[in-house]
C-alpha cells in the first residue's frame with residue numbers, strides 16, 4: 001500500500017514541533033513526511049526583539065533544522081512556498097511543487113500595516129532574523145554617522161517604536177538597555193537620544209493587569225523611554241513620522257521607525273482558497289480546515305475561539321506549540337487508521353513580557369503576578385523550556401539562556 005504523504009509548511013514553533021513529535025510517533029514505513037521551510041534554520045521568533053536591539057547575536061536565536069529533525073524519517077526541503085492549492089492537494093514552491101495527502105500549514109505571521117501611508121515602505125518590522133539584523137545594523141549605522149557629519153542630525157538618534165503591545169514593549173526594554181552601550185561606543189551623550197513609543201490606545205499592553213502595565217511603564221520611563229499614548233500613526237516617511245493625538249497632528253523627525261503594532265497570518269493562507277476568517281483558518285477542534293479536512297493549521301495561521309471570552313486566543317508561541325502536539329497526535333492516528341481524533345484545548349501557562357535582560361513582568365500559574373528579577377528569571381525558564389521541547393537537552397545546552405544576572 002502507498003504510504004500517506006504528510007507535508008508540513010514552515011519550521012517555526014508550530015511546524016517544527018509538529019515534525020519533531022511526528023518523527024517520534026511514526027516509523028519510516030508508516031508515512032513519508034516532508035518539511036518545507038524558507039531557510040535551513042529555525043529561529044526563535046520570541047527572541048527577535050533582542051536580535052533587533054542588538055542585545056543578542058542573530059546566531060543565538062537560530063539553529064539548523066537538520067540538527068533537530070531525524071533526516072531518515074523527515075525529508076527537509078529548503079524552499080519558499082508560493083501558494084497552496086487545496087483542491088488539487090498540492091503546494092507550489094519557488095523551485096517546484098509537492099503533492100500531499102495531509103498538509104500542515106505553519107507559515108506564521110507577517111506585519112499588518114493597515115494601509116497607513118508610507119509605513120510598509122519606510123518602517124522596519126521585527127518579523128524574521130534578516131529583518132531584525134537590519135534594524136540592529138541600521139541603528140548602529142545612524143549612531144556611527146552622527147559624529148561624522150558637520151551638521152548634526154538628531155533624527156539619526158531618534159528611534160520610534162509604533163505599538164505598545166507585547167512585541168513593542170519587549171523591544172523597548174531591550175533598546176533602553178542597548179542605547180547607553182551605543183552611546184559609549186559612538187561618543188554620544190545619552191541625553192541626545194530619544195526612544196519614543198507611539199500607541200493608539202490610551203494605555204500600553206491592552207488586556208494586561210493594570211498593576212503590570214504600570215510596572216512596565218515605570219521601568220521603561222526610568223530608562224528614558226517616552227510614551228505618546230492615544231496617538232494614532234498617520235504617516236511614515238524615511239525621515240519622520242506623523243501622529244494625531246487629541247485632534248492635533250505632530251511630526252517627529254526620525255530615521256528609524258520600527259512598526260510593532262500589528263501582525264496578521266501569512267497572506268499565503270488568505271490567497272489559498274482555504275475558508276478563512278480575516279486571513280486565518282478558523283480550525284475545527286481537531287485543528288483541521290473546515291473546507292478541507294486533510295489540511296491542518298497550527299500557530300499564527302490558525303484561529304481558535306476562547307469560549308470564555310468569545311474572542312480568539314492571541315497568536316503566541318505557547319499556543320502554537322500546544323497545537324503542534326495535538327496536530328501530530330491526530331496525524332499519527334489518521335495514518336494508523338484511527339478515526340477518533342483529539343480535540344485541542346488550550347492550557348494557559350501564563351505570559352511574561354521581558355523589559356530587558358534583567359527586568360520583566362507577567363502572570364503565571366493562574367493569576368500569580370511576577371515583577372523584576374523573579375519575572376526575568378521566569379522568562380528565561382520559559383525560553384529555555386521551548387528549546388528543550390524542540391531539541392531536548394542538546395539544544396538547551398547549546399542555545400539556552402543561562403546568563404541569569
Ligand SMILES: Cc1cc2nc3c(=O)[nH]c(=O)nc-3n(C[C@H](O)[C@H](O)[C@H](O)COP(=O)(O)OP(=O)(O)OC[C@H]3O[C@@H](n4cnc5c(N)ncnc54)[C@H](O)[C@@H]3O)c2cc1C
Nearest residue numbers: 010012013014038045046080081108299300315316317318
Ligand atoms: C518579538 C516577538 C516577541 C514575541 N514574544 C512572544 C512571547 O514571549 N511568548 C509567546 O508565546 N509568543 C511570543 N511572540 C509570538 C510568537 O513568536 C508567534 O506567535 C509564533 O512564532 C507563531 O508560531 P508559528 O509556528 O505560527 O510561526 P513562526 O514561528 O513565525 O514560524 C513560521 C515559519 O515559516 C517560515 N515561512 C514563512 N513564510 C514561508 C514561505 N513562504 N515559505 C517557506 N517558509 C516560510 C518562516 O521562515 C518560519 O520558519 C512574539 C513574537 C515576536 C515577533
